[in-house]
Structures are given as structure tokens and as C-alpha cells.
Amino acid sequence: IDDELSGAKDYIKMARREKSAHPSLANTFATLAEAEMGHVKALHEEVAKIIDDIRDREGEPPAAMMAVYNYEHEKQINKAMKIKQMISEYRNE
Secondary structure, rough: HHHHHHHHHHHHHHHHHHHHOHHHHHHHHHHHHHHHHHHHHHHHHHHHHHHHHHHHOOOOOOOOHHHHHHHHHHHHHHHHEEEHHHHHHHHOO
16 A cells, blocks of 8 residues: 555656646646556555454454554555645646
């Protein structure tokens, strides 16, 4: 998920940088950023399924596992919000 977020951020930064000089290329970069965010969503859904499967089979997951998940998840949510904002600003400029 972190790799996908990083890729999305890189793409939208390139889109913003190229918007004036190469609008078609910039739009392609923005589209790629949005695709990467779709990958983030798909991967997050899979992680949620795994956690639900553990809950169904074994009860509440180990506290240490959930602590790591919650920590990483919070960081990823914050990164995703910033990237979505960047994409939105690009699309609305």
C-alpha cells in the first residue's frame, strides 16, 4: 500500500509540474495517480478481509498485530487524504 501511495504521489507531482508545458502528458500522469489510488483501495480491502477472516476463525486478532495495523493504517489514511487533495486540486485548476 505504501508503494502505491508513493507512486500516486509521484505521478500527481509530475502532473502538476507538466500541466502548463505538456497538458496531455500531465493528464496522463494524473490518471495514473488515480489508478494507483485504486490499487490502494483494492489492497486495503484485501487486508480488511484477512483481518475479518482471523476474527471469524480465531476471535479478536492479537493486540500486537492490531497495534501495528492501526499505526500503519493511520499513516496511510493521512497520506491518502493528502494525495487525494492534490489530485482534486489538479483536476479543479
